Amino acid sequence: MTLKTTRYPWSGLVVPSTKGEYTARLVADENNPKQQRVFWAISWNAHPALLVEYTCNPWKPIELPSFKNIGVYDYRDEGSIVIELLDMDMQDIFLKVGADVISSLQDVSENACRRACVLRLERWSSLLRPARTKLTPEAQKGLIAELHFLQHDALAVHGIGAALNGWTGPEAGPRDFAYGQVFIEVKSKRSSANPNIVISSEDQLNINSSEQLFLYVEELNSTTSDDEQGFTVTDVVNAVRKAIHSPLQVAAFDSKLANAGYFDEDDYSDSKWSEGATYYYTVNGDFPKIDSQSCKPGVSRVTYQIDLDYCDDYLVDRSTAIGAME
Structure with missing residues (x-):
């Protein structure tokens, strides 16, 4: 917002004589x-x-x-x-x-x-944090995937307030979304020719017997500036924001975006994306993963890749994941 006046807004205010006033x-x-x-x-x-x-x-x-x-x-x-x-x-x-x-x-x-x-x-x-930079292309993809899940899937089950509250990734939550005992970890990847996704810690796919954990994987590829079907991370942010009608919820959404490193003031017009297929995997049984239980004492900060070609047995349709969140 720009102030609709050129006058210094504090002009004419008298400095109080008492400390603290x-x-x-x-x-x-x-x-x-x-x-x-x-x-x-x-x-x-x-x-x-x-x-x-x-x-x-x-x-x-x-x-x-x-x-x-x-x-x-x-x-x-x-x-x-x-x-x-x-x-x-x-x-x-x-x-x-x-x-x-x-x-x-x-x-x-x-x-x-x-x-x-x-x-x-x-x-x-x-x-205003010192040395702040724009989101990298990889970070843009990750945020777009999370916003797509929020927009298309979380809002299909929960009201806007509950859907936003469950978006815990920007607050450094262990999973990107948490709804009761159901958790969703969101990943983006390039086209189906590249089946690998990156898991950033041994805690990310932890699960106990009372929880359900799903992987939401979305294909996102960079595209040219003249692609009429292409979109920017700003386009996706604005689409979600339009679905939020409460000013307080808009403020909460913007705060989460800030925690994720996104600000409207940054220009992302030179980074356009195209959306491919979306997949859900249920993380249970012998799903190929490294978790904190499988790590020996002294092993931590594990980063690894999962080849999704080995995860076909764990594919579920969208309705299964949506039903679990209800």
């Missing part, structure tokens, strides 16, 4: 059309800030995102989150952060403002 002004209608309780503020030490009021009952502690030059404070007694600039050389960036937070809260209820604000700040914390 803020002078605040409600964000004007031109940038706050829903008149949310969001304020431009000045701290007692003359730092620009954004103050977001919320209702939270019962109040529970929540982990706040961290920045190098921006402070984020949650004041329980006042029912407000304060985002305060600590380095005055970053005013332009801070203004963009503030504008984006204001925009993201426009359709959020007062009860959800706290969570939505924190989710949006988590995204900015990842975006």
Whole structure:
């Protein structure tokens, strides 16, 4: 969001004389059309800030995102989150952060403002991380496959909220998706001429007697920029985002994308993909794998490949996997 004014939003705010206090002004209608309780503020030490009021009952502690030059404070007694600039050389960036937070809260209820604000700040914390780079082609393929599973399969069984909550991969979960005792590990690979997928640890395909684990494997290949059927990772992100109607759920989705390393600000127009076949495998019995139980003590961080040509006996149709998730 770009602020619809050229005026410095903190102009005219008087620096408070008491330590720990803020002078605040409600964000004007031109940038706050829903008149949310969001304020431009000045701290007692003359730092620009954004103050977001919320209702939270019962109040529970929540982990706040961290920045190098921006402070984020949650004041329980006042029912407000304060985002305060600590380095005055970053005013332009801070203004963009503030504008984006204001925009993201426009359709959020007062009860959800706290969570939505924190989710949006988590995204900015990842975006402003030093030495951040765009997703590699392999990482794009992996994210596209996870989003396709979320869009076409998880949403077929669960509501949007539950489907998103089950997407645990971006939070470094042991599997990409978890729904009760049913887990899905998502893999992408090139065309059927290459049957191998990479397993990144000995824990990834662990399973106990009460769990079900499926491998979702999608063929994805790079294609030319003039391929009308081709798509970018941004196209897939936007398609999923359109299916999400709750502002709080959109914020949760964007936070997971940030954890996965994806940001709308990055340009992926030069990386287009085509989609091939999709397969489900059930991981049970003698499925060819290395897991933590088969590793001797002292062996860890195992990366290996599975040749899917040896896994035909474990192929299942989509309805079997969908039925297990219901």
